[in-house]
Structure formats: C-alpha cells, structure tokens
Amino acid sequence: MAIEAKQVLEQLKRVKGPDLTGNIVDLGLVSDIVVQGEKVIFSVTVPTQLAAQLEPLRAAAEKAATAAPGVAQALVTLTAASAEKTPDPAPVRPAPKESQAGEVPPPMLKQAGQRPPPGAKAPVPGIGAIVAVASGKGGVGKSTTSVNIALALAANGQRVGILDADIYGPSMPRLLRVSGRPDAGEDGVIEPLEAYGIKVMSMGFLVDEEEPMIWRGPMVIQALTQMLREVNWGELDVLIVDMPPGTGDAQLTMAQSVPLAGAIIVSTPQDLALIDARKGLNMFRKVDVPILGLVENMSMFICPDCGGRHDIFGHGGARDEAKRIGVPFLGEVPLEMAIRANSDGGTPIVIADPEGPQATIYREIAAKVWDRLGAERRMAGS
Ligand SMILES: Nc1ncnc2c1ncn2[C@@H]1O[C@H](COP(=O)(O)OP(=O)(O)OP(=O)(O)O)[C@@H](O)[C@H]1O
Incomplete structure (x- = not known):
C-alpha cells in the first residue's frame, strides 16, 4: 500500500508541541516527509535549548507516524530551530546536579583536581x-x-x-x-x-x-x-x-x-x-x-x-x-x-x-x- 504523506501528517497532529501547546504539524515543525517503501523519514524542529529533553517528543512522533496506513517504520530526527528563532542557544545537556552525584566507580577512586593534571599534554x-x-x-x-x-x-x-x-x-x-x-x-x-x-x-x-x-x-x-x-x-x-x-x-x-x-x-x-x-x-x-x-x-x-x-x-x-x-x-x-x-x-x-x-x-x-x-x-x- 502506498503511503500518503497527508495521512502521516494526520497522525502527527496527535503529537503535542515542545511546550505542550498545539501540535507539531500545525506549529509548522515537521519537515517534508520522505517516503521510502514502507518507511517514512522526516525531522521535527525544536528549540535548541530544549533538544535534550525532547526525546519523548521524537519517540511520540515516530510512534504516531507508524500508525498511518502502510507505514512499517519511521525515522524521525530532532533538528534545531534556526538561529533567528533562538538567538541565545543554551547548552543542550544540563549541567550535572551535585545532589544527584552517584558513586565513584572503582577504577576512579583517586582524587584529582579540576584542572588538567600536570603532564596532561605528554604524549x-x-x-x-x-x-x-x-x-x-x-x-x-x-x-x-x-x-x-x-x-x-x-x-x-x-x-x-x-x-x-x-x-x-x-x-x-x-x-x-x-x-x-x-x-x-x-x-x-x-x-x-x-x-x-x-x-x-x-x-x-x-x-x-x-x-x-x-x-x-x-x-x-x-x-x-x-x-x-x-x-x-x-x-x-x-x-x-x-x-x-x-x-x-x-x-x-x-x-x-x-x-x-x-x-x-x-x-x-x-x-x-x-x-x-x-x-x-x-x-x-x-x-x-x-x-x-x-x-x-x-x-x-x-x-x-x-x-x-x-x-x-x-x-x-x-x-x-x-x-x-x-x-x-x-x-x-x-x-x-x-x-x-x-x-x-x-x-x-x-x-x-x-x-x-x-x-x-x-x-x-x-x-x-x-x-x-x-x-x-x-x-x-x-
Ligand atoms: N548518517 C546517519 N543516518 C541515519 N541515522 C544516523 C546517522 N548518523 C547518526 N544517526 C542516528 O542518529 C542518532 C544519534 O546518533 P549518535 O548517538 O551518534 O549522536 P551523538 O551526536 O553522538 O549523540 P549524543 O551526543 O546525544 O550522544 C542515532 O540513532 C544514530 O543511529
């Protein structure tokens, strides 16, 4: 059965936007949909500073796309919003919180300073x-x-x-x-x-x-x-x-x-x-x-x-x-x-x-x- 991009978009309307308002289709975040046999490929544009937290959105878009008739597999990638939309990109990964610090694994028990150790550049x-x-x-x-x-x-x-x-x-x-x-x-x-x-x-x-x-x-x-x-x-x-x-x-x-x-x-x-x-x-x-x-x-x-x-x-x-x-x-x-x-x-x-x-x-x-x-x-x- 031939896949129709329109039907994929219809399914994608069920996926909420990054700030949980509207849907990713009406918000204009979905790229062209490329159909390859039973697979569909597209990207969803998200604000850079939220990219790290939006894996669930990517997964939801993938799941929704596979609900469209004929789609066996979907490959969805998150892409960053353009520079004009987000002029001040924050680091994608949040800094580790001290309170969440885990155990030091066994091979790493030694103490070390924050700076590169002396001799770090030695071959x-x-x-x-x-x-x-x-x-x-x-x-x-x-x-x-x-x-x-x-x-x-x-x-x-x-x-x-x-x-x-x-x-x-x-x-x-x-x-x-x-x-x-x-x-x-x-x-x-x-x-x-x-x-x-x-x-x-x-x-x-x-x-x-x-x-x-x-x-x-x-x-x-x-x-x-x-x-x-x-x-x-x-x-x-x-x-x-x-x-x-x-x-x-x-x-x-x-x-x-x-x-x-x-x-x-x-x-x-x-x-x-x-x-x-x-x-x-x-x-x-x-x-x-x-x-x-x-x-x-x-x-x-x-x-x-x-x-x-x-x-x-x-x-x-x-x-x-x-x-x-x-x-x-x-x-x-x-x-x-x-x-x-x-x-x-x-x-x-x-x-x-x-x-x-x-x-x-x-x-x-x-x-x-x-x-x-x-x-x-x-x-x-x-
Ligand atoms: N050229 C490609 N074609 C298709 N999929 C790709 C390609 N390159 C990477 N991917 C897929 O994109 C996803 C992210 O890739 P990868 O984990 O290498 O990225 P990364 O930059 O190292 O990510 P992170 O920094 O978040 O660890 C993976 O699912 C990977 O299989």
Whole structure:
C-alpha cells in the first residue's frame, strides 16, 4: 500500500508541541516527509535549548507516524530551530546536579583536581596520534561518526583504538556490542576490550548502564586520564576519542587534558548546528589543537528507489561553512536508515556492508583524516 504523506501528517497532529501547546504539524515543525517503501523519514524542529529533553517528543512522533496506513517504520530526527528563532542557544545537556552525584566507580577512586593534571599534554607512549571527535551539540551523530571513522581507519590498514569519553551517554558498548568490565592487571594497568579489530575503552564499561551516574568535573578528568594512560593500548597509529557533545567547561578541560594531534567536528547541515559547530572549532583553537576538518552528517537523503536527493535538512551548509572559515571539509554522510539500523544493532555500517556506498564514504573520510595527520606532523616538525 502506498503511503500518503497527508495521512502521516494526520497522525502527527496527535503529537503535542515542545511546550505542550498545539501540535507539531500545525506549529509548522515537521519537515517534508520522505517516503521510502514502507518507511517514512522526516525531522521535527525544536528549540535548541530544549533538544535534550525532547526525546519523548521524537519517540511520540515516530510512534504516531507508524500508525498511518502502510507505514512499517519511521525515522524521525530532532533538528534545531534556526538561529533567528533562538538567538541565545543554551547548552543542550544540563549541567550535572551535585545532589544527584552517584558513586565513584572503582577504577576512579583517586582524587584529582579540576584542572588538567600536570603532564596532561605528554604524549602517550605507543600511540601515534590522538584525535578528538566533537560536536557543538548533542544528537548530530558524533558517536556514529566516531565509530565508523575508527573502523574505516582500521579498514584502511591503520592500528586503531577508540576511547569513548562521552560521560553523559557512553555509546560504544551499544555501537560495538561490547560489554563487561575490563580487567586490571596486578600493576593496575587496564586491558581494553576489543571489537572488530579495534581496541575499545568506554566510560560505559566503568559504570552501570542501568544507574545513570552524574559526574563531577574532577572525576571526569581523572577517569579520562586513567582511560588514556593506564590502559594497555599497545601500539596504535590512531586513537579516536569520542568527546561529550557541547563546548562547555567540561569539554574544554577534556580537550586540554589529552595530548590531541587534532580534532574532527561533526555537524548536521542546519544553520544552528553550524553555529554550534563553530563553537566547537573555537574551543579547539583556544587550546591550540589543529582542526583536521568538518564532517557533515545526515547531509541528505538519497532515495534508493528513484535515486533522487532529498535535502530535508538543508544540505550543503557544512561544506560552505568549512570553506568560509577555512577548515578542511572531510565529507558528507547521508541520512541513511542502514547507518542507524546497523549502529543501533551493534554492527556499524563499515563492518556490516564494507563495500557499500556508506562504508566507502567513511573510508574516504578516514583517508583524509590520515593525510591531514601526516600534514600536521610535517608542519609541526618543520
Ligand atoms: N548518517 C546517519 N543516518 C541515519 N541515522 C544516523 C546517522 N548518523 C547518526 N544517526 C542516528 O542518529 C542518532 C544519534 O546518533 P549518535 O548517538 O551518534 O549522536 P551523538 O551526536 O553522538 O549523540 P549524543 O551526543 O546525544 O550522544 C542515532 O540513532 C544514530 O543511529
């Protein structure tokens, strides 16, 4: 049965707007609806400062859309309102509340100061280059991009590790389907876990997924330092660090606490996301970390039936912006059901379909990252 966008919109009228007045259709928040077989794809525009709290709205829109005749699956993404609508974007993630502070997990009992520890910038023996993957705001696909770039670097022949430093929502256990507590040897050195040929450490291995843990600044830096320096990474060409989203103090301190060879910024094409992306760039510039480039994620949707491009999120912003502000553009990753389904299923697309078009895009991005690292190294040496 052919899906009619009109009928999907009818169902979506049951979903209330972000401030619980009106409905998302009449408020004009729903993008064009792309129909792909039995699936529908669209975005809902929400105020940036509320994005973190609006996961229930996203889920409700997905559920409502699947109630329309013929719809088997819906892929809904929240997008930020344009800059004009929300001139003063607040951080997407609320700051942790002291009263909610959880237990310090066992490997992190040591005391630490708020500032980066002395020697933080010392290189980590055995690791050729440490690369941060960051985003100005949450939900832009930073973790998905991190994991696929890491696996693509490995597919290109590099020895790779990934460090999931996203304290707010560690994703690597899910994205790589790895779990369990890493063993610590008698010398206290932790053995990283391994997945698809890359070494993996995640805050998620150290805390219980069921028990949301609120981190305090010193704990974060201590945990990060431990995951970096007290883990047996062995010999690696590249260690990818999946940073927490945003550009607040925690991120800045983290960026200062790791001897980074460079940073990759992930952004969706929307204007506001780009403004946030610019904040990400500035954060790394502030701490003298070279920007390896910008990745535009969910840049467009390519219809597998007709081959047509649907720019439902306003494609092209990141490429133009990268040019304007003089940072390399690493590539554009389309919005693709397969990327989401495979990531969420624990087999990222670079592994699930290594010769497919998406894996090819990630391998090209990884090759550019590797080239840029070489160029940065040459510049530093000259
Ligand atoms: N190119 C893509 N096509 C389709 N879905 C995608 C794509 N990139 C990411 N996603 C999906 O978008 C959702 C958010 O992605 P992800 O968790 O990687 O974002 P994030 O920026 O790390 O989020 P957060 O900062 O909130 O942890 C996931 O369900 C993921 O599968």
